[in-house]
Amino acid sequence: MVCRLTFLILILVIIQSHAQKKVCFTIDDMPLVTYGINDTVYQKNLMNKLIAALNTNNIPAIGFVNEVKLYRNDQLIPFQVQLLKSWLAAGLHLGNHTYSHPDYNNLSPSEFFKEITKGEQVTKKLLAEHNIKLTYFRHPFLHVGNTKAKSDSLSQFLADHDYIAAPVTIDNEDYLFAVAYKRAQDKNDTMLIKKIGADYITYMERKVLYFERQSEALFGRQINQILLLHANALNSDYLDALAKMFRTHNYDFISLPQALQDNAYQTPITVYGKWGISWIDRWALSQGKKGDFFKGDPETPPYIAN
Ligand SMILES: [Zn+2]
Numbered sequence: 001m002v003c004r005l006t007f008l009i010l011i012l013v014i015i016q017s018h019a020q021k022k023v024c025f026t027i028d029d030m031p032l033v034t035y036g037i038n039d040t041v042y043q044k045n046l047m048n049k050l051i052a053a054l055n056t057n058n059i060p061a062i063g064f065v066n067e068v069k070l071y072r073n074d075q076l077i078p079f080q081v082q083l084l085k086s087w088l089a090a091g092l093h094l095g096n097h098t099y100s101h102p103d104y105n106n107l108s109p110s111e112f113f114k115e116i117t118k119g120e121q122v123t124k125k126l127l128a129e130h131n132i133k134l135t136y137f138r139h140p141f142l143h144v145g146n147t148k149a150k151s152d153s154l155s156q157f158l159a160d161h162d163y164i165a166a167p168v169t170i171d172n173e174d175y176l177f178a179v180a181y182k183r184a185q186d187k188n189d190t191m192l193i194k195k196i197g198a199d200y201i202t203y204m205e206r207k208v209l210y211f212e213r214q215s216e217a218l219f220g221r222q223i224n225q226i227l228l229l230h231a232n233a234l235n236s237d238y239l240d241a242l243a244k245m246f247r248t249h250n251y252d253f254i255s256l257p258q259a260l261q262d263n264a265y266q267t268p269i270t271v272y273g274k275w276g277i278s279w280i281d282r283w284a285l286s287q288g289k290k291g292d293f294f295k296g297d298p299e300t301p302p303y304i305a306n
Helices: 002-018 040-056 078-089 109-118 121-128 148-160 174-186 190-219 233-248 256-260 279-286
Strands: 021-030 062-065 093-096 225-230 251-253
Touching (some): 021 078, 021 256, 040 233, 062 078, 225 256, 233 251
Parallel strands (some): 021 062, 062 093
16 A cells, blocks of 8 residues: 555656646747848848747747837838738737837836837737737836836726736846847857857756746746747847757747736736836745845856846
């Protein structure tokens, strides 16, 4: 009897340790972050590489659009719209990231709401062509409102307009790596380009492991994670390696609606600040966690950050 029980426990432990973890990839500042490169061949190539890496790895990603990037002198730029069309044609999803990426900490609610409405015009139509309703909203800088009143009024606006906010759990500084990567590309510094790419994957792996520990500490399990990335050259070159890293750590790739089915996302947030931080940190702060709880968050290497 004892023997059978031990066996059962052993089986349960094995199942537990092999349980697939889940992550949703979300990609901000669409169509692209190009640091001023207007070359359409460059941009098309960047977008194609992003899409190809997502498709070959079966990642049902969602991109969040800043529609300001679709216009020049108030005129729609067909090429930029086409980039979004190719994204949707590849079976990927889109959401609203406001028109021009303003900081909610510096705007009144009504000014910010105008940005949301202005930022949905084209994306809504493009999604409708695929019979998809525009549903998801991502806060620029992950700023949800630095007071309860501001946060509540934004939540109310989103609910009234049938939006669902898209939290982030695996927050990171991919954008700093991307700037360094672009600088290295400008200098044709092949060694540095490779070093930044390799260090980026190592850094992201540490971030994943850190937020796994935080998930375990807060929920006693691995919650569905939501990863934040940006639509830049670094990610177009390294998305495949990033996907491989996640698979090595036993991850399945899921869509945003699938990720949000995890009831962790119902955890109340009761503290507010100017911060743009992981939702895991917000939940932890709301539960009174302090100092030590947040220890070990991987730092961006100084040569990237400075
Ligand atoms: Zn953004």
